[in-house]
Amino acid sequence: MSEQPVTxxxxxxxxxxxxxxxxxxxxxxxxxxxxxxxxxVRRLNDGDVELVESTKVEETKAxxxxxxxxxxxxxDTTQGE
Numbered sequence: 454m455s456e457q458p459v460t461x462x463x464x465x466x467x468x469x470x471x472x473x474x475x476x477x478x479x480x481x482x483x484x485x486x487x488x489x490x491x492x493x494v495r496r497l498n499d500g501d502v503e504l505v506e507s508t509k510v511e512e513t514k515a516x517x518x519x520x521x522x523x524x525x526x527x528x529d530t531t532q533g534e
Contacts, residue, residue: 459489463502472501 464484465472472480475492484505487493496502 460486461489461493462486462505463493463497464505466500466503470501472496 462484463480465480465482468482474480474487480487480502493502497504
């Protein structure tokens with residue numbers, strides 16, 4: 454039986470500073486889940502990224518869904534005119 458990879462939620466430690474992921478893309482400023490590995494542990498130890506409490510990420514996702522729902526509702530009402 455293989456173990457599931459451990460994920461952590463991180464964000465750049467300093468606002469406005471881009472942190473590159475191993476594939477070259479940028480880490481999202483509000484945080485994202487990544488697989489815990491040597492690369493991210495080094496970034497944590499160097500102070501480039503910080504751990505994010507999962508509740509903050511979930512709140513951000515919930516707010517994004519609310520905004521998207523409002524945009525969709527507004528689009529639906531304006532299309533019928």
